[in-house]
Amino acid sequence: MNPWYGKSAVIVSLVVYIIIRAPHGRRSMKVPIAEDRKGGLEIGLLIGAWLGTTIVPVVWITTSLFAVAEYTLHPVPYGVGLGMMVLGLWLFYCSHTDLGTNWSVTLQTREEHSLVTTGIYSRIRHPMYSSMFALGVAQALFLPNWIVGPAYLVSFGLLYVFRVRIEERMMLDRFGTEYEDYVQRTGRLIPRLG
Numbered sequence: 001m002n003p004w005y006g007k008s009a010v011i012v013s014l015v016v017y018i019i020i021r022a023p024h025g026r027r028s029m030k031v032p033i034a035e036d037r038k039g040g041l042e043i044g045l046l047i048g049a050w051l052g053t054t055i056v057p058v059v060w061i062t063t064s065l066f067a068v069a070e071y072t073l074h075p076v077p078y079g080v081g082l083g084m085m086v087l088g089l090w091l092f093y094c095s096h097t098d099l100g101t102n103w104s105v106t107l108q109t110r111e112e113h114s115l116v117t118t119g120i121y122s123r124i125r126h127p128m129y130s131s132m133f134a135l136g137v138a139q140a141l142f143l144p145n146w147i148v149g150p151a152y153l154v155s156f157g158l159l160y161v162f163r164v165r166i167e168e169r170m171m172l173d174r175f176g177t178e179y180e181d182y183v184q185r186t187g188r189l190i191p192r193l194g
């Protein structure tokens with residue numbers, strides 16, 4: 001298959017992602033912050049994730065910088081990748097809608113923060129991170145390049161591993177037993193069975 005099938009899918013994914021996030025990004029700037037737990041490493045990993053998920057694919061689409069690692073795109077991984085992209089964008093939309101003004105790019109809580117346990121959050125504690133893993137798998141499948149393809153998963157995976165425990169600690173400190181109970185009935189990235 002022509003690599004432009006992969007390139008077009010990346011462009012569509014990025015544009016839809018930006019459209020979903022934009023209103024939340026603007027609104028979140030106006031919501032007062034109560035606590036901020038981001039440190040230097042978190043900022044470094046966030047920049048790394050931004051490079052891996054957005055800048056590297058855009059450079060791949062617009063230049064021949066990564067041409068050495070190109071391979072041929074096949075219909076089956078491409079189709080599975082498109083499915084993962086739709087799943088990822090849907091999860092991303094649902095989690096932003098459910099989280100509302102409680103959302104933040106870094107590790108923060110708001111002055112009027114409420115613990116969201118409804119909608120997609122009734123089964124999964126980190127659906128926004130699940131959505132990003134789904135988008136990362138999608139990118140690895142429909143982006144026919146051995147360097148650029150895995151860049152999303154690797155860069156976001158590093159941020160996730162570093163961040164998830166600190167985020168849960170922060171939520172536990174703020175919401176106490178309400179969060180403990182919530183942890184018992186939910187899964188981190190996929191719904192808890194039974």
Ligand code: SAH
Pocket residue numbers: 095099102103104105106107108109110114115116117121125126127128129130167171
């Ligand atoms: N980890 C979540 C949210 C990502 S946004 C997800 O993947 O869906 C990060 C911010 O969301 C954190 O700084 C925290 O303040 C907030 N947050 C995380 N889980 C929350 C919940 N269940 N209810 C309210 N706010 C939450």
